[in-house]
Amino acid sequence: MSQKALAEAVGVSRQTIVAIEAAKYSPSLELAFLIANVFETPLEDVFNYTPPDK
Helix, strand or coil: CCHHHHHHHHCCCHHHHHHHHCCCCCCCHHHHHHHHHHCCCCHHHHCCCCCCCC
């Protein structure tokens, strides 16, 4: 799926998808679920979170 198609499917700009892929932007929880739903995949299979070192 292209970045443009994904962006259109979830209602954001292609630049937002680019920024998420580059780890320069963290999506809202709602957007993360929308993206996972597009791929029919559990959220944790699409996104992962590693807390920053303290």
